[in-house]
Amino acid sequence: MTDIGGVEASPARPAKGGRLSFLSPDRLFRSAGVRFGVIYAGLFGISALALAAFLWWSTAGLLERQTDAAIETDWQGLLERFDDGGMLGLIEAIRQRVDANVNDDAIYLLAGPDMRPIAGNIDQWPRRVTVDVESTELLIERAGVKGLAKVHKYDLVGGFHLLIGRDIEARSQLSHMLADAMLWAAGIAVALGSVGAWAVRGLFRVTIADVSATASAISAGDLTRRVQVTGQGDEFDMLAETINDMLDRISRLMDGVRQVSNAIAHDLRTPITRARARLEDAALHATSEADLRAAIDRAQADLDDIVAVFQALLRISEIEAGARRSAFASDDLAPLLRDLAELYDAAAEEKGLVLEQQVPAVLPVFGDRDMIQQAVANLLDNALKFSPPGGVVRLSASAGRDAVTVAVADGGPGIPQDSMARATERFYRGEQARNTPGSGLGLSLVQAVATLHGGVLRLEDNHPGLRAVLRLPSTEAKPAG
Known part of the structure; x- marks a missing residue:
């Protein structure tokens, strides 16, 4: 079995519709969809628990804090009455507060050193409230009715003890209601989280199933298959578009490989056959050493042409692989162009041509000097040819704000508009170039140099002839894909 993106797929090509087989239990949690679903459910559960905790704090917690504040306020008021009126004043204050307690939720008990009640609204000192206990919750019976109360113990001078509390039965019931509500909320959160996790897993399954089906089709040799794009513009669509762009590029590269292979076989068959025929003819009919040497020289020239083709191919491959970017540096292109113009001026005169140049004093460029020189030389070779x-x-050049433009224009037959796009393909030769020497690799090399430098090679109609424009960055730039 294979695992693509965390979703298990059969090694065989998926059934129609790209459906994947169900995951086995032992590999369930190795699925990316399940993992993302669990993460989703976990985040949902944590959010629900945080909300419940906040509700608890803002309700039950608030009531508890209010109860403590009320008890403390009572204590401060009774302590002031004790300081002002002594024990009699404190007893009178307790009776007044018991009588004034309309809600019947306040608890007071003043006890002597022997813990016998002196004043208050409960009959006896609670056993759970000892010397070591200052605050607690306990059941207290008042008027024959038991209820939950929270009490605080305060010690007075002379060994007297004061118990102040509040009935919290209603708060207790509210707490139980909140606890039940939180349990229900937790159950609902788990259920909704599970449904959401399953939905997320299903979304992953559908998306990865399509990717898996496309990958299987590509592996089987169907390079036309592409991942479906829903058009929603989400991350899955971005992934699908990226994969499709990659597959388009692979398809173009494969077409290029086939074209190059066919072109190599076609272009090299003639010189190899010619060299073999000459050597065979010399072996059968040569009557002197001079005849044999002449045949060998001609065959060697044919083989040198073949070697030159392979060297050009290797050079283009090296440039396209970016192996020479380490040699990039800032340089002035103007002296290089003037030297090339001077070098090719003699060749132009031999063919009865005029080579004109228009090069500014300074042309700042960022790149490999040798590569640029070879690219411009190829353009001049084609123009003279x-x-x-x-x-x-x-030969003209100009400097812009962030790029340098080099143009080579001629008055030859040019390239038809319908062939412009293919002119930079390896071994491509138009009808006008069928009878001229060359391998059809010159413009391919220029295109490779331009791409490596992050520049552009543009071919234009010169009316008549061809105008090749090479645009290169004047500062460091990221090369085009």
Whole structure:
């Protein structure tokens, strides 16, 4: 079995619709969908518990704090009466408060050193309230009715003891109601979290099933299969678009490999066959050492052409792989262009052409000097090769704010508009170039250099002829994909 994105899929191609088999229990929690679902349920549960805790604090907790505050206020008032009127004043104050307690929730008991009641509204000192206990909750019977109360014990001078409390039976009932509500809320949170977790897992299953089905189809050789995009613009659509872009690029690369393989087989068959025929003819018919040497020289020239083709291919592959970016540096392109113009001026004169140049004093560029030189040299080679005698080849350059533009224009046959897009493909040769020397790799190399530098190669109609425009960054820039 294979596991794609945490969702188990069968090694065989999925059934129609991209459905995946159910996970076995022992691998259930290895599923990404299950893990995300559990995380969702956990976050939902934690949120519900936090809300319940806040409600508890804001209700039962608030009532408890109010009870403590009321007891403390009573104590401060009775202590003042004790300080002012002594024991008799305290007894009178307790009686007044018992009589004035309309809600019948206040508890008072003044006891002597022997714990016998002196004043208050309960009959005896609670056994649970000892010397060591200052505050507690306990059942207290008043008028024959038992109820839960919270009491505080205070010690007075002379060995007297004062018990002040509040009936908290209603608060207790409210606490039980809140506890029951929290239990129900916890159960509902678990149920909703489980449903949400299952929904999240189902969403993952559907999405990953489509990705898995597409991957299986690609593995089986169907390079036209793509991941479905729902159009919702969510993260799954972004993932699907990224995968589809990757598959499109792989498909283009595979087409390029096939085209290059076919072109290599086609372009190399002729010189190899020609070299073999010459050597065979020399072996059968040569009558002197000079004839044999001439045949060998011609065959060697054909083989040198083949080697040059492979060297150009290796050079393009090296450039496309970015192996030379370590040599990038800031440089001035103007002297390089002027040197190339001077170098190719002699070749232009031999063909009866005029090479014009228009290069500014400074052309700041960021890149590999040798690569740029080779790219511009290829453009000049093509311009001189296809320009008719008496024509003009123009080398011009200009510097913008963030880029340098180098243009080579000729007056040759040019490239038809419907072939412009294919002109930079390896081994592509238009109808006008069928009878000219070359392998069809010159513009491919220029395109590879431009891409590596994060620049652009643009081919334009020169009316007549071709104008090749190479645009390179003047400062460090990220290369194009």
